[in-house]
Amino acid sequence: MEEIVVGIDVGTTKICTLVGRVEDGNALRILGVGIEPSGGIRKGVIVDLDAASQAIVRSVERAEQSSGLEITSALVSMAGAHVSSINSRGVVSISGEVVDEYDLARALDSARAVAIPHNREVIHVVQRGYSIDGQDGVRSPIGMHGYRLEVETHIITAATATVENLRQCVGAAGVEVQQFVLNPLASAEVVLTDSERQMGAVVCDIGGGTTDMAIYVDGKVWHTMVLAVGGNHVTADIAHGLRLPVAQAEEIKLQQGYAIRAEVGAEDYFAVRPFGEDKAVQINRQELAHIIEARVEEIFEISLQEIKRSGYDGLLPAGMVLTGGSSALPAIRDLASDVLGMPVRIAQPEDLIGMTDQLYSPAYSTSVGLLRWALKMQKNELALGQGRRSRSKGKPMIDLNGAKDWLKRLLP
Numbered sequence: 001m002e003e004i005v006v007g008i009d010v011g012t013t014k015i016c017t018l019v020g021r022v023e024d025g026n027a028l029r030i031l032g033v034g035i036e037p038s039g040g041i042r043k044g045v046i047v048d049l050d051a052a053s054q055a056i057v058r059s060v061e062r063a064e065q066s067s068g069l070e071i072t073s074a075l076v077s078m079a080g081a082h083v084s085s086i087n088s089r090g091v092v093s094i095s096g097e098v099v100d101e102y103d104l105a106r107a108l109d110s111a112r113a114v115a116i117p118h119n120r121e122v123i124h125v126v127q128r129g130y131s132i133d134g135q136d137g138v139r140s141p142i143g144m145h146g147y148r149l150e151v152e153t154h155i156i157t158a159a160t161a162t163v164e165n166l167r168q169c170v171g172a173a174g175v176e177v178q179q180f181v182l183n184p185l186a187s188a189e190v191v192l193t194d195s196e197r198q199m200g201a202v203v204c205d206i207g208g209g210t211t212d213m214a215i216y217v218d219g220k221v222w223h224t225m226v227l228a229v230g231g232n233h234v235t236a237d238i239a240h241g242l243r244l245p246v247a248q249a250e251e252i253k254l255q256q257g258y259a260i261r262a263e264v265g266a267e268d269y270f271a272v273r274p275f276g277e278d279k280a281v282q283i284n285r286q287e288l289a290h291i292i293e294a295r296v297e298e299i300f301e302i303s304l305q306e307i308k309r310s311g312y313d314g315l316l317p318a319g320m321v322l323t324g325g326s327s328a329l330p331a332i333r334d335l336a337s338d339v340l341g342m343p344v345r346i347a348q349p350e351d352l353i354g355m356t357d358q359l360y361s362p363a364y365s366t367s368v369g370l371l372r373w374a375l376k377m378q379k380n381e382l383a384l385g386q387g388r389r390s391r392s393k394g395k396p397m398i399d400l401n402g403a404k405d406w407l408k409r410l411l412p
Contacts, residue, residue: 003378004031006063006074007186007370008056008170012041012209012232013325015055016367017063019071022375023353028368030354032067034059043209043228044080044183046165053172060173066355073176075370076166078123079183079210081228082159087128088114091150099132099141103149111153121163123180124156128220139219154221156182179377182224183207184214186369189376191323191347192216201318202307204336205366206326208232211299215312223310227302231326234295241291242283243274252288259296259331261289296332300339307340319343325363 009016019032036059040051060071090111094103112125130138132146141149158180167177188203197216205212209230215223234257239249252272258264268285307313319342322333327346337344348361349368359368 005371005374006071007367008074009077009367009370011038011207012044013038015059016364017059018367018371019063019067019069020371027351027353028371030352030356032063033355034062045162046169049169053169056169057173060175071175073178075179075181075374076170076177077183077186077366077370078180079212079226080162081226082162083226085154085156085224088153088155089150094146094149097145099144099149107149107151111151116157119160120157121160122155123158123182126154126221128152128154128222156224181370181373183212183366184224186373187323187365188214189369189372190349190365191321196318199318200315202316202320204303204320204322205324206230207324213303215310217312217315222312225306229299234292237291237295244272256285256288257292257329258289259292259329259335261286261293263331264289296335297339300336304340316342322346323362323365327362
């Protein structure tokens with residue numbers, strides 16, 4: 001029987017708890033869904049422990065009711081401007097002339113030994129590539145002969161206090177955090193194709209409070225970044241520009257919004273009731289598109305600056321894969337392509353069965369991606385266990401009790 005996997009996507013606008021099981025090789029059967037409006041979270045960071053805890057508790061309870069299962073542990077998404085990343089190399093001598101899991105663990109620990117401020121903690125150590133005795137481009141070094149193993153890693157860190165606050169909120173629902181997963185890495189599990197990963201592409205997940213990006217080259221994560229700007233900023237601009245309550249501005253954005261002003265008819269109007277008015281007034285849809293276009297253009301300009309700052313802007317022939325709730329805005333793909341000067345496509349979860357009514361939307365890429373990440377973790381742990389057994393014949397057994405811990409940190 002396949003194991004059950006659980007993911008809790010803690011976003012600025014919604015909390016989504018999913019319970020899933022893999023079937024027929026790769027298809028995910030969704031057994032339980034709990035979607036609740038977020039509370040106490042701003043730009044991906046918890047600002048009110050009580051409100052955030054209550055929202056997470058409600059989401060988990062709904063997922064438990066719909067699945068009929070008790071949730072005790074889960075993978076939890078993470079975003080926020082406090083997340084940062086660095087690249088690091090680790091070098092070790094190969095213990096028995098043939099690379100085994102113990103050597104990999106030591107090399108990764110060596111790469112982890114970078115100077116990180118005491119108020120930050122490591123969330124992921126992602127392998128980018130290996131070299132043995134100076135030979136670069138090694139993808140899977142286990143079983144290969146050599147004397148010196150070098151690993152190149154991408155290390156993602158987060159503010160310890162923010163991580164602990166999130167752990168406490170999830171703990172309030174009686175759920176233990178198996179692992180925190182950075183939003184764009186989870187989304188990439190769902191939206192990126194193998195060829196895009198190999199050629200070079202950037203995943204851009206535009207949520208309510210943050211825009212999360214991960215650059216993939218040669219099948220691996222090369223760079224990650226979180227920008228503290230998202231769809232809520234567009235809503236705030238509409239509320240300000242048209243003098244409307246935020247809830248009404250959000251509704252108008254969803255119903256009437258368009259990302260390119262020039263493509264909206266000048267004679268196109270809709271009725272709203274702003275603050276201080278007794279009756280509804282007519283608003284020009286082109287004026288609304290003007291407000292939206294300015295902010296969305298800014299989001300992509302900042303994204304482009306970050307991509308250029310990473311130094312990998314010339315390695316992205318597959319362009320950008322856009323996902324997240326805000327990517328559902330009409331014409332956003334064309335605007336992104338114009339600003340970035342690269343191919344852009346919008347992606348959402350596919351290959352789902354079970355309770356999937358709401359999940360076929362870019363807004364749930366991270367939520368479904370957490371389940372895919374959990375399945376990948378299980379496969380790697382299984383492979384690790386088999387590798388340990390086959391290598392223990394005829395030589396002393398290596399103590400790898402900590403294998404699960406570091407394995408959770410090294411998944412691509």
